[in-house]
Amino acid sequence: MRDLKFHPCGNYRESYREELTVFETDFGRLWMALGLAVLFGVVPWTTSPYMLYVINTIGIMAIAAIGLNILIGSTGLISLGHGAFFGVGAYAAGVLASSWNVPIYLAVPAAGIITALTGMIFGIPSGRLKGLYLAIATLAGQFIIEYVLVHWEDVTQGTMGITLPDPSILGVSLRGDRPFFFVIFIVLAAMTWMAVNIMRTRFGRAFVAIRDNDRAAEGMGIPVFPYKLLSFGISSFYAGIAGAIWAFYMISITAEPFTMMMSVEFIAMVIIGGLGSISGSILGAVFITMLNETLRWVTDILMNAGGLAGLELTLAPLRELAFGLAIVLFILFEPKGLAEIWRVVRSSFRLWPFSY
Amino acid sequence: MKSFRGEPEIYRQRDQGRTEAELEVKSLSLSFGGIQALSDIDMEVHTGELVAVIGPNGAGKTSLLNCMTGYYRPQKGRIIFNGKDVTRHSTHSLTRVGIGRTFQNIELFPGMTVLSNMMLGRHIHCRYGLIPGCFFSPSVRKEEIRHRRILEEIIDFLEMQAIRNKPVGSLPYGMRKRVELGRALALDPRLLVLDEPFAGMTLEEKEDMVRFLLELNAGWGQTMILVEHDMSIVMSISTRVTVLNFGEKLAEGTPEAVQSDPKVIAAYLGGGQENGNGLSRDNGLQADIG
Numbered sequence: 001m002r003d004l005k006f007h008p009c010g011n012y013r014e015s016y017r018e019e020l021t022v023f024e025t026d027f028g029r030l031w032m033a034l035g036l037a038v039l040f041g042v043v044p045w046t047t048s049p050y051m052l053y054v055i056n057t058i059g060i061m062a063i064a065a066i067g068l069n070i071l072i073g074s075t076g077l078i079s080l081g082h083g084a085f086f087g088v089g090a091y092a093a094g095v096l097a098s099s100w101n102v103p104i105y106l107a108v109p110a111a112g113i114i115t116a117l118t119g120m121i122f123g124i125p126s127g128r129l130k131g132l133y134l135a136i137a138t139l140a141g142q143f144i145i146e147y148v149l150v151h152w153e154d155v156t157q158g159t160m161g162i163t164l165p166d167p168s169i170l171g172v173s174l175r176g177d178r179p180f181f182f183v184i185f186i187v188l189a190a191m192t193w194m195a196v197n198i199m200r201t202r203f204g205r206a207f208v209a210i211r212d213n214d215r216a217a218e219g220m221g222i223p224v225f226p227y228k229l230l231s232f233g234i235s236s237f238y239a240g241i242a243g244a245i246w247a248f249y250m251i252s253i254t255a256e257p258f259t260m261m262m263s264v265e266f267i268a269m270v271i272i273g274g275l276g277s278i279s280g281s282i283l284g285a286v287f288i289t290m291l292n293e294t295l296r297w298v299t300d301i302l303m304n305a306g307g308l309a310g311l312e313l314t315l316a317p318l319r320e321l322a323f324g325l326a327i328v329l330f331i332l333f334e335p336k337g338l339a340e341i342w343r344v345v346r347s348s349f350r351l352w353p354f355s356y
Numbered sequence: 357m358k359s360f361r362g363e364p365e366i367y368r369q370r371d372q373g374r375t376e377a378e379l380e381v382k383s384l385s386l387s388f389g390g391i392q393a394l395s396d397i398d399m400e401v402h403t404g405e406l407v408a409v410i411g412p413n414g415a416g417k418t419s420l421l422n423c424m425t426g427y428y429r430p431q432k433g434r435i436i437f438n439g440k441d442v443t444r445h446s447t448h449s450l451t452r453v454g455i456g457r458t459f460q461n462i463e464l465f466p467g468m469t470v471l472s473n474m475m476l477g478r479h480i481h482c483r484y485g486l487i488p489g490c491f492f493s494p495s496v497r498k499e500e501i502r503h504r505r506i507l508e509e510i511i512d513f514l515e516m517q518a519i520r521n522k523p524v525g526s527l528p529y530g531m532r533k534r535v536e537l538g539r540a541l542a543l544d545p546r547l548l549v550l551d552e553p554f555a556g557m558t559l560e561e562k563e564d565m566v567r568f569l570l571e572l573n574a575g576w577g578q579t580m581i582l583v584e585h586d587m588s589i590v591m592s593i594s595t596r597v598t599v600l601n602f603g604e605k606l607a608e609g610t611p612e613a614v615q616s617d618p619k620v621i622a623a624y625l626g627g628g629q630e631n632g633n634g635l636s637r638d639n640g641l642q643a644d645i646g
Contacts (some may be wrong), residue, residue: 016504020497076432201496202482202490207463209476216463219425221451221480221543230486 022196025341036189044181054293059184059247063286065269066195066278067238072267073276074204075213075231077126078135082266084145085122085236087258089115089243094162094253095155104167104174105249108187110242112237119236120229127225139188142263149255160255164247180249186247188282191238195278198234207231208276265292268323272330274337283338293324295319357365364509366544367576376438377403377454377579379424379547384433386419386603393419394430394603401547401581406573408582408590408611411600412623418460420600421551424581425457426450437547446555452480456545458536460552460583466525470516470535471507473524477542478503479534490615507542514538514568537568548572548580554589566593599623 004026013019023029044052050307068082091160092111096102102110122141129137149156156162167174175181198204206227209217214224273284299318334340367412386394394416401407405488409417422428435443437453445453453610462644465473479480482502506583511520514534524535533553540548553569554562570593572578577630584590591611599606599614601623607614614620 016501016508017497019504020500154554197490197492198486200502201484201492202479203486203489204480205472205476208472209479211468212465213463216459216465217428217476218447218459219451219459219463220539221448222476223446223448270448302571 002268012090015067020200021281022200032078039185040182044178049177052181054289056177056181056184056249058286058289059181059188060242060249061266061269061289062282063184063188063191063245064239064242065273065281065285066191067235067242067279068266069270069273069276069278070195070198070207070238071231071235072270073274073280074199074211075207075228076145077123077233078131078138078267079232080121080135080139080260080263081122081141081145082239083168083258083262084104084142084149085119085239086243086246086262086266087149087255088145088236089240090247090253090258091149091162091243091255092240093244093247094164097164097167097248098162101165103169104183105169108241108244108248111247112240115243116233116237116241119239120233123229123232123236126228126232140262142260144206145259146255149258154330156255158256161252162247167248174248180245184245184249187241191244192278195238197279203227203230242333264323265356268327271327274338274339275286277337277339279342280337280339283342287326287338288323291322292319295322364513364541364576365506366510366541367578375403375546375579376524377401378436378438379581380436381420381424382434384420384423384430384438386416386423386428392603394423397433397600397603397605399598399608401579401607403579404573404577405595406569406580406582406593406598407596409600410584410587410590410597411606414602415470416601416603417600418551419603421457421549421581421583425455425549438460451543451545454546455549455585456542456543456547457532458540458541458553460555462529462532462536463522464532464536464539467523469521469523470511470527470538471520472505473535474542475509475512477539478507481544491622502588507538510538510541513571514541515564533536533557533561534565536569538563540549541572546579547556548578550580550584551583552583552585554584554586561626562589569593 008025023032027250032154043055047055064082071077071079071082084278088091089111093107094112097104122138122145126134127136150158172179174183199207206217206222209220210224210227210231218224243258268318269284269288270281271284272282273282273289291314295318330337381397381399384397385392385396385398397416397420399409399420401408410422411417419428423430426445426449430443433443434441440453442450442451442453442455465476467520468476483501484493484499484586488496511517513584514533514537516534516538519531519535527535533555537550537553540550544607550569553565566589569580569582574579575592582590582594594611596609597611597614598608599617599620605621606619608619629644
């Protein structure tokens with residue numbers, strides 16, 4: 001067996017293969033393994049059903065946020081339609097499962113592919129538009145998709161929504177929070193790993209090149225427009241997978257949640273988590289979902305406290321306010337997001353007690 | 357003085373067919389609205405040559421290079437590379453044909469390290485697809501390692517070992533120019549197009565750069581086109597020189613022939629008819645005073 005590496009005081013790598021590893025040290029690998037063991041071994045068995053529901057929501061949002069981060073953080077293209085793509089994934093899975101009885105393990109990837117194609121269509125304006133103009137173009141995509149989801153009644157059953165059949169894998173019924181916890185987090189782990197791999201191969205490098213300097217990227221032989229479309233495709237694929245799992249988890253879906261607000265939430269996750277950082281997307285999803293739940297809890301308490309019932313309307317925008325505040329504070333004080341905070345904390349642990 | 361260095365793999369592996377770089381520019385014209393940037397330029401570059409393009413500011417040197425590398429679309433004329441008409445090719449497909457370039461105002465990817473920047477030069481040589489890439493399959497790993505080895509040889513050649521993991525944004529200007537050359541070499545181009553590789557460099561940096569270019573050209577037969585303002589360098593290293601002025605070709609030939617061409621001297625020193633007029637006016641003035 002090779003020597004295990006904890007914190008070497010210099011670069012002792014001996015082959016290019018060692019330079020390609022995801023974790024710099026075996027210490028990192030150990031923590032990862034421990035984290036996964038706790039996640040799958042302890043969390044689903046010890047938490048309350050409500051907490052498990054929150055954790056599951058975090059997992060689903062994290063999948064979608066990773067996808068959006070590849071688009072916004074790595075490729076530098078803004079999309080305001082991610083919530084709608086999430087909805088496309090949910091509806092695709094819903095239609096496939098309810099009308100054709102497609103099992104969950106086929107419906108979810110199929111929904112991902114359908115959403116990826118949709119995303120690529122709405123990514124076409126990126127060939128000509130940049131920055132703010134592209135944001136507006138994708139905003140149009142958001143409203144078009146919302147409209148279609150409500151009005152294409154033959155397929156989506158309009159405002160009635162779709163009820164999905166009980167999903168099962170190999171005869172084992174998946175119902176309730178705990179089985180879904182495993183589905184969600186196994187998919188999240190796999191999708192995270194795939195995102196890490198995409199970012200360290202030529203595709204990820206091409207995305208970052210397009211973000212940093214598209215003129216030079218073209219000069220390096222990267223066809224910029226197809227790669228922008230590919231980035232839209234990958235990001236929507238993630239949104240589609242997340243949406244499909246969400247649809248199975250929620251049992252019945254309507255077009256209501258897939259609004260502009262959801263898209264903004266995804267963008268908040270990416271910015272607060274850290275642009276261009278995969279771990280940051282997950283941290284952002286944790287932060288935003290927890291913020292949502294905390295705010296709901298706070299408003300509930302305030303409304304139930306005697307004599308405050310009349311404040312209902314005043315408190316309603318509290319959520320949006322807290323959202324905006326969180327984004328502004330992060331942009332001001334830690335533009336690199338939670339991922340950077342996490343890095344600083346980690347390295348201060350590593351260097352303790354000689355941090356200077 | 358440098359010790360012996362091995363020939364980088366990309367040159368070691370080149371056979372006769374891979375080095376061939378015959379560029380032919382035929383009556384090329386380019387205009388932006390009313391401004392005629394290039395008019396009827398003819399130019400030839402043969403395998404193994406180092407051709408310099410010189411001319412005063414605004415002569416159209418960079419425009420010519422941008423036409424060759426697909427950034428500008430000429431209105432008239434043709435560019436033929438190795439017998440293939442590449443006039444209408446897009447920039448990214450031209451790199452696959454074998455034309456690699458550096459830029460006048462460094463166009464690196466500032467957030468990335470030197471290695472990642474150069475790895476982008478290998479983009480067109482990576483052959484794996486998206487699905488194996490997602491899973492980082494053994495074949496992908498093998499290919500990444502192969503490209504890394506090629507890059508390390510270029511890094512060795514350009515003496516950039518100490519900075520390979522530094523972000524490009526933190527490097528001094530001369531070093532960035534060198535990274536850009538390294539990135540262009542990683543493309544493994546048949547024809548290397550260099551837009552002012554010596555601009556803004558100190559004397560030492562220029563000397564290093566000249567050494568690299570000479571070794572590439574004379575040692576390993578890399579064909580190059582070079583745009584440069586530093587006449588002492590141009591005249592001492594190039595095989596042939598093309599002189600442009602106001603979008604027209606003034607002269608072409610060996611450095612010695614070009615240097616003694618009266619039209620070139622006139623363009624650079626402002627001589628000929630115009631100078632004569634000025635002189636006579638001057639005389640007139642003197643007469644007035646007198």
